[in-house]
Amino acid sequence: xxxxxxxxxxxxxxxxxxxxxxxxxxxxxxxxxxxxxxxxxxxxxxxxxxxxxxxxxxxxxxxxxxxxxxxxxxxxxxxxxxxxxxxxxxxxxxxxxxxxxxxxxxxxxxxx
Amino acid sequence: xxxxxxxxxxxxxxxxxxxxxxxxxxxxxxxxxxxxxxxxxxxxxxxxxxxxxxxxxxxxxxxxxxxxxxxxxxxxxxxxxxxxxxxxxxxxxxxxxxxxxxxxxxxxxxxxxxxxxx
Numbered sequence: 752x753x754x755x756x757x758x759x760x761x762x763x764x765x766x767x768x769x770x771x772x773x774x775x776x777x778x779x780x781x782x783x784x785x786x787x788x789x790x791x792x793x794x795x796x797x798x799x800x801x802x803x804x805x806x807x808x809x810x811x812x813x814x815x816x817x818x819x820x821x822x823x824x825x826x827x828x829x830x831x832x833x834x835x836x837x838x839x840x841x842x843x844x845x846x847x848x849x850x851x852x853x854x855x856x857x858x859x860x861x862x863x
Numbered sequence: 864x865x866x867x868x869x870x871x872x873x874x875x876x877x878x879x880x881x882x883x884x885x886x887x888x889x890x891x892x893x894x895x896x897x898x899x900x901x902x903x904x905x906x907x908x909x910x911x912x913x914x915x916x917x918x919x920x921x922x923x924x925x926x927x928x929x930x931x932x933x934x935x936x937x938x939x940x941x942x943x944x945x946x947x948x949x950x951x952x953x954x955x956x957x958x959x960x961x962x963x964x965x966x967x968x969x970x971x972x973x974x975x976x977x978x979x980x981x
Binding site for chain 2 (some may be wrong): 755787792793794795796797840842849850851852853854855856
């Protein structure tokens with residue numbers, strides 16, 4: 752079946768630090784890959800996505816590249832801000848399905 | 864435009880009691896989904912409505928859970944009787960019908976309803 756494994760948190764960083772959250776997946780075929788973010792007091796929001804191998808999704812300074820050979824979709828940001836403190840979820844959706852399969856989430860706290 | 868709204872934001876009940884969670888999707892969104900995050904683990908799919916019809920309820924854990932979407936607008940998820948393992952955050956999401964099968968429109972999530980069963 753489909754599954755998503757992401758690095759466990761919590762992760763605590765200082766402002767302007769580099770952030771990486773690892774995500775690997777198991778799925779047949781060519782799923783679409785997503786990163787969702789939940790800021791405190793808000794709903795889950797789509798942060799970025801990639802629909803085929805070698806695609807790079809980017810938004811708000813975050814990037815993730817769809818790596819078919821390593822079945823990974825790691826999230827990176829070069830310089831985090833306090834406002835990036837949130838819970839980040841990696842997710843996939845198979846090409847013949849609409850349901851999302853999520854990872855367990857990684858809580859990120861950025862300190863000033 | 865209002866987003867997906869969920870009520871209550873937090874509910875604390877005792878084992879054996881009943882709780883009803885409500886979700887108001889974005890206006891015009893025919894697709895409505897319920898997901899659940901238990902004990903800080905992964906978010907899991909519960910079920911999917913298209914308008915008032917249940918399209919897929921394969922993720923519903925057992926018959927203590929009942930979801931409805933009368934009139935194809937808001938949806939309710941009732942847990943009766945609640946058990947300790949039902950504690951978690953229940954997310955609702957909605958999306959437009961894209962005309963493709965399967966529907967791949969972007970999902971818009973609510974803040975979630977946190978349920979604590981004591």
